[in-house]
Amino acid sequence: MTQKPIIQIENLTKIYGVGDIQVKALENVTMTVHEGEFVAIMGPSGSGKSTLMNILGCLDRPSEGKYRLAGEDVSEMDKIQLAIIRNQKIGFIFQSYNLLPRTTALENVMLPMVYNRGNDIPDDEQRQRALKALEQVGLAERVNHQPQELSGGQCQRVAIARALVNKPVLILADEPTGNLDTKSSVEIMSILTKLHEEGKTIVMVTHENDIASYSQRIIRFRDGQIDTDKPNGHKPMLQMKKEVDHELS
Amino acid sequence: MNSRKVIRIAWEGLNRNKLRSLLTMLGVIIGVAAVIIMVAVSAGTEATIAEQIQGLGTNLVFIQESFTRMTPGQRQTGNGLTFEDADAIKENIPGISGVVVEQNASETVKYGGQSIDDVSVLGTTIDFPEVRDMTIAEGRYFTQTELDRKSKVAVLGATLAEELFGSNTAIGQVITVGSVKLTVIGVMEEKGSTGGVDYNSNVFTPITVVFAKFNRDPFARMMGNRVRMIYVAVENEEDIEDTIYQIELLLAKRHEVTLDTLDFTVTTQDDIIETQESTTAAFRNLLGWVAGVSLLVGGIGIMNIMLVSVTERTREIGIRQSIGATPSDIRRQFLTEALLLSLVGGLIGVISGIAGAKIFGAVGDMRTVVSISSVIIAFSSAAAVGIFFGYFPANKAAQLDPIEALRHE
Incomplete structure (x- = not known):
């Protein structure tokens, strides 16, 4: 591998609670994700994949171990520094979209730029960037719609645009198709595949094999530890993908 | 994040729940309007009294009998103030334009x-x-x-x-x-x-x-x-002090008392106005405090609603945190919302207070004088109330854990 590492975690442990009720959600996890990889994280509930996502997303800090994001050690950062990292380096895609209600798609996508620190982007440029991101996910027609006026798939596409707008080094998708029907799921996965082809680094949690099959590499968790970590041998549901691509074009 | 953006975000937050924002402001509106109206009513009363006293005439000095200088067991000596005293003043004291007894x-x-x-x-x-x-x-x-x-x-x-x-x-x-x-x-x-x-x-x-x-x-x-009272009009205002002294000397001699045991008192219009003012000022302060308490209650209303709002919008806070809002961004947003509520409420309160005072003055048989200082004090108290009572909910929002907040339904 010549690509530079984006995620480097070493001996990562996360313990919840104190004393007798201590729970080890993650134990001694070591893994590396390189630039441009599309990784699926799988595992039963309670296997520690959500905890890992929270730590990868800088929403939480490890109890022990190191986490380097694009070469920067974030495991010792304080709340404010972590917020800045989330803003600048990470794009989140959640199962339940997590868009601000009663706020237009455009404003939702502009939100990460509102919290930019140091480099205040002019309003005009913010708009242009947000419009471009919405175009990328095929929602140029719907920029002034509010989430309640959009379908689930469309909401998730707004969320993807929001994740992209600050040009993050890492896109984290937590069950991105969990609330969607098959057709919308395929749409979302084709967008993620396209982003992957453009060179974005994507880490996605899912428990559906079909969805995981879009990735290059699948890491399975069990009881807070990595069970298996291997390249994806399957091809995605090509037939369905073609149909959707046809419809989209 | 610059302050223009903070204000915009806060404004949008309030706009999303217009009715609630309005009801929350109501406490502040009533408080501010109450301060302005109550102070205006008492200032109007004060002005009326001062005018009445001035209306008695200009440069007036009042001489009244007083019984306060008597020690126990001592009997009132002399004849008190008499019609003849008035004549004596008129004849002997220079610089007076008139003496009246009634x-x-x-x-x-x-x-x-x-x-x-x-x-x-x-x-x-x-x-x-x-x-x-x-x-x-x-x-x-x-x-x-x-x-x-x-x-x-x-x-x-x-x-x-x-x-x-x-x-x-x-x-x-x-x-x-x-x-x-x-x-x-x-x-x-x-x-x-x-x-x-x-x-x-x-x-x-x-x-x-x-x-x-x-x-x-x-x-x-x-x-x-x-007679109960002798009115003396002094020609020049600057001679009033001197005239009072001369009257005291003259009447002390006529009543056979010393300056320390005068059986009468000499007061000026200014003295009376001052006494009246200190009475009405106490009244006005009381009203001001009552109105201030209602402003305080308005502030508690803001805190109450902001706390509900923070709980209700926990998920929104989580979303903002996940895309990079720092604790201070969140704190500023909610603090600005509270401040906007109190400032807009304060502004509406000022307008309705002034209008209310005018209506009271026009409809009721009551004179009202809106004082600029009461407007400024009421408005800035509203702002202070907003910051004070907004801080606790805003801080609560800022301290939320992003993971918990995102999980909140």
Whole structure:
């Protein structure tokens, strides 16, 4: 591998609670994700994949171990520094979209730029960037719609645009198709595949094999530890993908 | 994040729940309006009283009997203030434009077939019109000779003359006051009520006539030539202090007392205004505090709603945190919302307070004076209330854990 590492975690442990009720959600996890990889994280509930996502997303800090994001050690950062990292380096895609209600798609996508620190982007440029991101996910027609006026798939596409707008080094998708029907799921996965082809680094949690099959590499968790970590041998549901691509074009 | 963006985000937050925002502001609106209206009402009362005192005349000095200098067991010495004291002041003290003593009686006035009960008969001296800034509309006031001779003459107030004579001339007519026949020699020009007394329905007559002829209350009769108050008009305002001292010296000598044991007090209009003001100021402060408490209650309302809002919008907070809002971004957002609520509420309160004060003044029989300082104080208290009561909920929002917040339904 010549690509530079984006995620480097070493001996990562996360313990919840104190004393007798201590729970080890993650134990001694070591893994590396390189630039441009599309990784699926799988595992039963309670296997520690959500905890890992929270730590990868800088929403939480490890109890022990190191986490380097694009070469920067974030495991010792304080709340404010972590917020800045989330803003600048990470794009989140959640199962339940997590868009601000009663706020237009455009404003939702502009939100990460509102919290930019140091480099205040002019309003005009913010708009242009947000419009471009919405175009990328095929929602140029719907920029002034509010989430309640959009379908689930469309909401998730707004969320993807929001994740992209600050040009993050890492896109984290937590069950991105969990609330969607098959057709919308395929749409979302084709967008993620396209982003992957453009060179974005994507880490996605899912428990559906079909969805995981879009990735290059699948890491399975069990009881807070990595069970298996291997390249994806399957091809995605090509037939369905073609149909959707046809419809989209 | 610049402050323009913070304000925009906060404004959008409030806009999403207009009815609630309005209801939350209501507490502040009522508080601010109450402060302004209450202060305006008491300031109006104050101004009215000051005007009434000023309306008595200009550069007035009041001499009143006082019993406070007596030690226990000591009896009132001398004759107290008398009509003669007034004469002595007029003769001996330079720089005064007039001295007036008054003695009241209440009598039935008859003319032709008409009879009016309980007319106030005011016995005065010749300087009365000048000292009280009153002018004669028709005829003349009585003279010193008439005063000395106890001439049976009368000057009528404008309203009384109108009632008795209509459009006919009053001068030279004879009216019956009590059992005494008085010849009308003049009619006063109409004057607004001053010092709470309406002089337009009065009969003015030489004080000597009142002493000699009219029923006075038993206490007044017992007092003989004693008067309750002597009014002295001083020519120049800057001489007032000096004149007071000279009056004290003169009367002390006449009453055979020392300056330390004066049996009378000399006060100025300013003294009276000051006393009145300190009374109304206490009243005004009380009203101000009551209104301030309602502002405080408004602030608690803001805190209450902001706490509900923070809980309700936990997920929104989580979303903002996940895309890079720092604790201080979140704190600023909610603090700005609270501040906007109180400032907009304060502004509406100021407008409705001023309007309310004007309406009170126009509709109620009440004078109101809106003071700029009460507006400023009320508005800035509203802002302070917003910051103070907004801080706790805002801090609570800022401390939320992003993972918990995102999980919140």
